[in-house]
Amino acid sequence: MCHACVIENVKTSMLSRRELFRGAASVGLASAAAGVISARPALAQSTGRVVDLTHAYDGDFPTFDGNPGILYSSQFEHDRDGYKIWELTIYEHTGTHIDAPLHFAADGASVAELDPSSLVCPLCIIDIKSKAADDPNAMLEPEDIEAFVSANGDIPQGACVAMNSGWADKLGTEGYRNDADGNFTFPGFSKAATDMLIEIGAGSIGVDTLSLDPGNSADFAVHYSWLPSGHFGIENLANLDALPVSGATLFVGAPKHKQGTGGPARVMAVI
Amino acid sequence: MCHACVIENVKTSMLSRRELFRGAASVGLASAAAGVISARPALAQSTGRVVDLTHAYDGDFPTFDGNPGILYSSQFEHDRDGYKIWELTIYEHTGTHIDAPLHFAADGASVAELDPSSLVCPLCIIDIKSKAADDPNAMLEPEDIEAFVSANGDIPQGACVAMNSGWADKLGTEGYRNDADGNFTFPGFSKAATDMLIEIGAGSIGVDTLSLDPGNSADFAVHYSWLPSGHFGIENLANLDALPVSGATLFVGAPKHKQGTGGPARVMAVI
Numbered sequence: 456m457c458h459a460c461v462i463e464n465v466k467t468s469m470l471s472r473r474e475l476f477r478g479a480a481s482v483g484l485a486s487a488a489a490g491v492i493s494a495r496p497a498l499a500q501s502t503g504r505v506v507d508l509t510h511a512y513d514g515d516f517p518t519f520d521g522n523p524g525i526l527y528s529s530q531f532e533h534d535r536d537g538y539k540i541w542e543l544t545i546y547e548h549t550g551t552h553i554d555a556p557l558h559f560a561a562d563g564a565s566v567a568e569l570d571p572s573s574l575v576c577p578l579c580i581i582d583i584k585s586k587a588a589d590d591p592n593a594m595l596e597p598e599d600i601e602a603f604v605s606a607n608g609d610i611p612q613g614a615c616v617a618m619n620s621g622w623a624d625k626l627g628t629e630g631y632r633n634d635a636d637g638n639f640t641f642p643g644f645s646k647a648a649t650d651m652l653i654e655i656g657a658g659s660i661g662v663d664t665l666s667l668d669p670g671n672s673a674d675f676a677v678h679y680s681w682l683p684s685g686h687f688g689i690e691n692l693a694n695l696d697a698l699p700v701s702g703a704t705l706f707v708g709a710p711k712h713k714q715g716t717g718g719p720a721r722v723m724a725v726i
Numbered sequence: 727m728c729h730a731c732v733i734e735n736v737k738t739s740m741l742s743r744r745e746l747f748r749g750a751a752s753v754g755l756a757s758a759a760a761g762v763i764s765a766r767p768a769l770a771q772s773t774g775r776v777v778d779l780t781h782a783y784d785g786d787f788p789t790f791d792g793n794p795g796i797l798y799s800s801q802f803e804h805d806r807d808g809y810k811i812w813e814l815t816i817y818e819h820t821g822t823h824i825d826a827p828l829h830f831a832a833d834g835a836s837v838a839e840l841d842p843s844s845l846v847c848p849l850c851i852i853d854i855k856s857k858a859a860d861d862p863n864a865m866l867e868p869e870d871i872e873a874f875v876s877a878n879g880d881i882p883q884g885a886c887v888a889m890n891s892g893w894a895d896k897l898g899t900e901g902y903r904n905d906a907d908g909n910f911t912f913p914g915f916s917k918a919a920t921d922m923l924i925e926i927g928a929g930s931i932g933v934d935t936l937s938l939d940p941g942n943s944a945d946f947a948v949h950y951s952w953l954p955s956g957h958f959g960i961e962n963l964a965n966l967d968a969l970p971v972s973g974a975t976l977f978v979g980a981p982k983h984k985q986g987t988g989g990p991a992r993v994m995a996v997i
Contacts, residue, residue, distance in 0.1 A: 511982050525983055534832075542818070545814045561804040561810070708977070710990060712821070721982055723845065
């Protein structure tokens with residue numbers, strides 16, 4: 456059969472089945488029709504609203520050490536080669552990215568060794584905007600977790616617990632990283648809070664700032680306890696305001712280069 | 727209240743609610759209990775089985791041009807610095823990765839500009855192992871799509887259609903990329919097939935080989951038509967055998983560096 460004929464056949468077939476399904480559903484015969492049209496009709500695969508929690512980034516994105524987190528070198532160009540490819544130099548911990556256990560534990564899991572089932576999980580968002588507005592080095596504390604559970608119910612086993620400090624709105628200003636004197640200044644988790652999350656079985660944590668620890672941390676207590684305990688973290692999350700505080704499912708698109716200590720990730724949620 | 731007391735409080739509270747929910751569900755009172763225990767009980771957020779479709783990769787992973795796709799340079803080390811970070815040089819099109827429209831269209835969308843809703847989609851897997859075993863440059867043709875639809879039902883709007891040629895099993899051998907004479911040799915899509923997929927509304931395509939076009943392609947017809955039509959592709963998929971041919975939801979963790987033509991991605995499916 457000619458290709459055009461095959462296409463017409465498939466389109467006609469798909470269309471007629473869709474019409475059948477619509478008709479059947481409208482008169483309450485969806486279950487009977489399901490066997491006729493398909494074992495898995497398209498509607499069964501529909502997903503909810505997708506919210507992208509990832510900042511687009513380039514060399515201007517703020518980094519912990521202040522150097523550009525990504526450099527671009529042209530390898531092939533449309534005009535000359537007919538297609539385009541960049542060679543990228545990437546500092547692992549830039550943009551919206553993962554901290555794997557290996558980042559702070561010599562014997563910890565690399566980003567390629569994270570359990571895939573830990574990368575699709577329930578998302579709980581704890582809002583500390585009010586105290587972060589008063590203290591830009593505010594910490595998410597056990598009391599904030601307690602208040603969240605009281606108001607919203609359990610933190611599911613393996614959930615990602617994300618801090619929403621309102622800091623994503625500061626991206627593009629000095630205030631995302633520094634105070635007026637140039638000192639690191641942003642909210643983070645307290646070690647007491649992440650110790651509590653280990654006890655109650657959370658799987659990962661996320662922050663809408665540059666670091667799991669607050670900007671004025673001298674000891675990186677969360678990095679040196681949470682990551683070596685076998686958990687991962689996500690830094691520089693975007694768009695947490697677009698989600699309910701519980702009920703969304705998080706997809707953590709962690710990179711998978713061997714021996715990686717982390718790296719730029721695509722993080723999305725489905726409501 | 728002391729931190730230990732807060733943790734005990736939260737654990738006791740979570741435990742008692744779980745017991746209540748279990749008890750209520752067992753006597754058919756789940757809906758009544760739901761209001762008591764939480765608007766969104768943890769069970770409502772449970773996800774299905776996660777299948778990782780991403781190869782772990784390093785500089786040994788096969789690439790189209792034969793050069794290492796990633797180089798590692800140590801930036802910080804545990805022994806010296808207390809933590810570890812790599813600086814990575816990454817050729818965008820290595821490992822399990824995305825081809826964005828910009829890769830083959832000067833005015834095409836970059837990988838950072840892909841619609842996030844296109845990155846969470848139904849997955850349809852078309853098996854061409856039998857003809858690929860006979861012809862290592864076999865192409866997925868319109869007839870294969872027609873046979874898939876006849877057997878499995880519609881290809882949902884926005885779906886990713888993935889070719890399973892069995893090539894993932896060859897990874898680690900010369901046969902993943904080359905024939906005995908060193909010529910590119912692996913299956914891919916035909917342009918007639920991807921033209922058909924454009925017509926019927928598929929969102930993306932994926933292959934378990936090095937390229938959307940077959941290894942012996944002289945004109946890269948799929949790259950030069952599918953990508954400029956505003957669609958993306960995924961190359962070097964893993965583990966397609968672990969999934970049903972329809973019914974899974976795909977999560978495409980595309981990187982989000984500005985102006986990117988694609989790049990290493992974390993691709994997972996949930997059944």
